[in-house]
Amino acid sequence: MATLNLGFLASHGGSNMQAIIDACNSGKLDGKPCCVISNNSASGALDRSGKEGIPWNHISGHTHSTPEAEAEAIVDTFSRYGVDTIILAGYMKILSPQVINYFNGRVLNIHPALLPKFGGKGMYGLRVHEAVLKAGDKESGATVHLVDSQYDRGRVLAQMKVPVVDGDTPESLAARVLAVEHILYTNTLKRIVSGGIEI
Ligand code: GRF
Numbered sequence: 001m002a003t004l005n006l007g008f009l010a011s012h013g014g015s016n017m018q019a020i021i022d023a024c025n026s027g028k029l030d031g032k033p034c035c036v037i038s039n040n041s042a043s044g045a046l047d048r049s050g051k052e053g054i055p056w057n058h059i060s061g062h063t064h065s066t067p068e069a070e071a072e073a074i075v076d077t078f079s080r081y082g083v084d085t086i087i088l089a090g091y092m093k094i095l096s097p098q099v100i101n102y103f104n105g106r107v108l109n110i111h112p113a114l115l116p117k118f119g120g121k122g123m124y125g126l127r128v129h130e131a132v133l134k135a136g137d138k139e140s141g142a143t144v145h146l147v148d149s150q151y152d153r154g155r156v157l158a159q160m161k162v163p164v165v166d167g168d169t170p171e172s173l174a175a176r177v178l179a180v181e182h183i184l185y186t187n188t189l190k191r192i193v194s195g196g197i198e199i
Contacts, residue, residue, distance in 0.1 A: 004031040004193060007083030009074070009091040010038055014045030016089040016110055019182035020189065021052055029186055030193045035081035037074060039093055055081055071096035078103070085192075085199075088147060089185075092124065097149050106199055107147040110185050112177045114159055115143040119152030129170035129177070138164055140173060142181040144188040146199060157197050160184040 006024070008017045017036065023029035036049035039060035049056040057077050064070040075098065078086065088095065088109040100107050111119055113128050118140075123131070132140045141161035146154035160180045164173060191197040 002030075004029075004189060005034050005082050005084045006031050006087055006189075007034055007078040007081065007085070008036045008045070008049075008087045008089055009095070010036065010043060010045035010089040011040045011092040012043055012045065012090045014043065014048045014089060015178065016181055016185050017045055017087065018048050020087060020089070020186055021048070021054070023186040023189075025052075029190055031189060034083050035078060037077060039091070045089070067096060068098065071098040074099050075102045086147075087185075087189075094149070094151060095147055100147060100149065105146060105148075108157070108185075108188070108199075109145055109147045109152070109154070110181050111143045111145065111152050112140075112174065112181060113143065114139070114141045114161065115145060115152055115156055119143075121151050123152065126170040126174060129173040132164065132173065133168060133170060140164055140177060142177055142184050144184055157199070158184060158188045158191070 010017050021033045024031040024033055033054050036054055036056040037059050038046050041058040046056050059073045064073055086103055086107040118128050118131050139161050141159055143156055144158045145156045148154040162176045162180055
């Protein structure tokens with residue numbers, strides 16, 4: 001398939017988004033970062049988009065009074081910038097089916113565990129890693145999946161594992177997983193471009 005025209009939705013730091021932007025800039029990934037939307041006007045993700053010269057927008061429950069208006073604004077903004085593939089990168093809201101359908105389901109997310117384990121509502125941030133440690137699992141990892149209208153339930157596209165080591169804290173495990181997230185997200189997009197993964 002041709003170049004991916006990427007639209008990002010991110011709520012916080014945006015390190016996954018940055019890894020993908022870096023891969024596009026260095027020519028490792030045939031992708032164009034077209035636009036960034038955040039529901040958090042103070043997010044690191046918006047800072048990063050400013051620094052990268054990528055158009056950005058703050059769209060949230062504060063800027064739009066109904067979920068429908070918010071979804072419409074997301075669709076309008078991404079369409080204006082020619083987005084064909086949406087990348088959720090730490091986006092802390094459930095995405096409206098209006099947006100998913102408009103983009104024919106070409107919406108990806110990354111989750112910091114091996115889905116279907118440790119996913120679902122309320123499973124985000126350090127809570128995920130706390131649950132992995134509490135369960136006594138010997139490995140964890142990251143999952144890239146398609147997004148549907150339920151939290152962390154869409155088709156799994158790729159996973160990468162990391163070991164859980166003695167003495168791990170939720171923070172140390174989170175850092176180990178985040179490092180592989182950056183590799184996994186970019187590699188999954190490369191495989192989509194090359195036709196190895198169909199979406
Ligand atoms: C990552 O752990 C990702 O798996 C989860 O949210 C976190 C976002 O981190 N969905 P960042 O904003 O990309 O640094």
